[in-house]
Amino acid sequence: VARIVTAGTEDSFACDWLQGLCDSVGARLAGSPGYEAAVAYAVRTATEAGFDRVWTEPFDGPCWVRGAEHARVLAPVEFELPILGIGMTVGTPAEGIEAEVLAVTDFAELEQRAAEAEGRIVLFNPPWGGYGESVQYRTKGAVEAARHGAVAVLVRSVTNHSLATLHTGMMSYADDVAQIPAACVTVEDAGRLQRLSKAGATIRVRMLMDHETPPACTQANVIAELRGRERPDEIVLIGGHLDSWDVGTGAHDDGAGCAITLAAAQLLAKLELRPRRTVRVVLFACEELGGHGGQAYASAHADEVSNHVAALESDSGSFAPRGFTVRSSDAVIARLGELAAPLSSIGAEAVSAGWAGVDIHPIVELGVPGIGHRTHHDAYFHYHHSPADTFDKIDPEDLARNVAAVAALTWLIAEDETSLRDLATEVETE
């Protein structure tokens, strides 16, 4: 383990790989040409990295195409209003939408002022309350506003630090209410509009969004495997998601997770450490549009899910290593705590119960011990789903330490006489 950690912290594979992905491929929204380029890049680089087998697994998944977007405040003072359509939003009619704005802080205020929402553009300007709290306005805002007759929604970007930065992400519609267009605005503009509203101004906005939600697109998970020396049918799956949003270059989300897990397995191969069990790196497709790559993997591998000893996902950025959160039985958590103890040298020894990951969730639900790779991601939401999630935000030393942590734990799980799967008799639910 010490050898892996030392070699990992000195290895530049992840950094080089991630730079190539972010700079030369760039944004890679599910179903886009960018995603196809990412698949080609991953297949080529994994093949060159000496994996025993590299392949893709195509499936039909959702896709969404951002078109032109434009908004302008017309009153009480005219100014351009940069917007970023929320993933899967419908567009506006071709002539756009022009309406008065109802600015509210949160769902509670919308309920109180529901009578004012008819025909309006509802602006949600919730203060940051942590991602889980704040993201609801992005995911559910359109449905809640449409229930009261709103014609569109604008949502404060989901972030705790803004320099006039737009953050997108996913949303959904409900079957029983009209589908209305939804876009994020900057923290700055959301605040300005709500202050103007509180000061008594009538705000009018014109917005135009030309988005398309085509029928399902073919997309592919990318898989690279290092065969186990003794129990090749037993699989330790590690991975991240290869798709990103269409703004920025998905450096932390989740180019880093792909780089870390691919580099971790590559490191074992380079060190000629062929573990007892097979290490399978899966770079999942279509996470951002609903975790469809993970579902496709679970379906395609239904026959061998029971052979998966563990699944580790890295999807919380590449900041300083912290450790792992585990979705499995107490016995699995305890065993992982023992295995990870030597990682204290790089600060990655913390193991606790918690969320494992969107992509591995379908197989974790089927009993596979799920492990989420965790870093000190205080700055994560500064960049998340925005044009600022770029390679310059990656610290090469943190990245290498994350590779070391994941490589070491992967080795230990794949080598361990005890199968984590056998310890996972009782799956905890959150």
Added chain:
Amino acid sequence: VARIVTAGTEDSFACDWLQGLCDSVGARLAGSPGYEAAVAYAVRTATEAGFDRVWTEPFDGPCWVRGAEHARVLAPVEFELPILGIGMTVGTPAEGIEAEVLAVTDFAELEQRAAEAEGRIVLFNPPWGGYGESVQYRTKGAVEAARHGAVAVLVRSVTNHSLATLHTGMMSYADDVAQIPAACVTVEDAGRLQRLSKAGATIRVRMLMDHETPPACTQANVIAELRGRERPDEIVLIGGHLDSWDVGTGAHDDGAGCAITLAAAQLLAKLELRPRRTVRVVLFACEELGGHGGQAYASAHADEVSNHVAALESDSGSFAPRGFTVRSSDAVIARLGELAAPLSSIGAEAVSAGWAGVDIHPIVELGVPGIGHRTHHDAYFHYHHSPADTFDKIDPEDLARNVAAVAALTWLIAEDETSLRDLATEVETE
């Protein structure tokens, strides 16, 4: 002084005034309708605030109109390249410019690679080296690149912290070289393009900018005066600049300086503290496009420049108070150090030799003691000249403390038996 400081830190005039300026008026580029709205707002609010006299002084100054801007990287991978034309740049031909990019770090690298610049778009990606160092690429980049035959320049935004934020600012051309279009790009994109270039890629960019530099526009300084009770002809001038860039709402630069100085004088009036000398608040026009409001003031008041006892400018944002830098004789600096000593209660007592301000510079050059109001502006360049310079970045308590500091020092200078002007026998030059 204690009474002024206490009342200042409790006064909300500056905060309310600045919110109105930023939110209801917004961007106010020299010569634009926004600037005219700012003048109307300043005249109305100053009149309501109980100044003895409020007036405007129109002059013909330069102006510049931003049109459509668009750029796209065509190779080695296609992506949108957000750009923000640098103030006073020429536009591109109507069909745009498409060219290969020469990415350099600095002027030294441009000189080394001068033979490669012909027909290229030169990208400058200097690391942050402090504003004075980094801003040269924005101000002089077009001239230096054009000397070697470049057709346009792209410049890394001048900031030390970026979340994909574009920063504009001023530039100039030289008579002996072609005028080529100049735009800023984000720190993120500048880094990506230079990394791609270093990795061996040929980068092609298409850019279109439709800017106009009309003949001179009429614009106006706004002046509000509190007449002195004993020596009304002796003037203590305080002020900031009312114009801003056309992105963001000029909250720190320099709405804050206008709010602080206007509020400081208003506070004296509210407290019925009519000082010995006249306090004149000047909200200068057209600072960003070259300091023309300050020049117009100096010309219009040439006859009474010798009556100006001191001139204080606030144009470094409204962060925690720090003190004052002075451009005058040692005797003036020493006297101001004595006067400011009681401001240690709010951290504003530091007085040292230094820059005073662009707007007051013309009269400071004529012998008026110049005083620059200073705050702890570590974050200033995060916002400076960008869409992120907005009212939410203002801390109301810091703003009130700055009002207290400026009000107290203004009172002390205007009341002092000793005239600072008489102490200014020897003007230091930087």
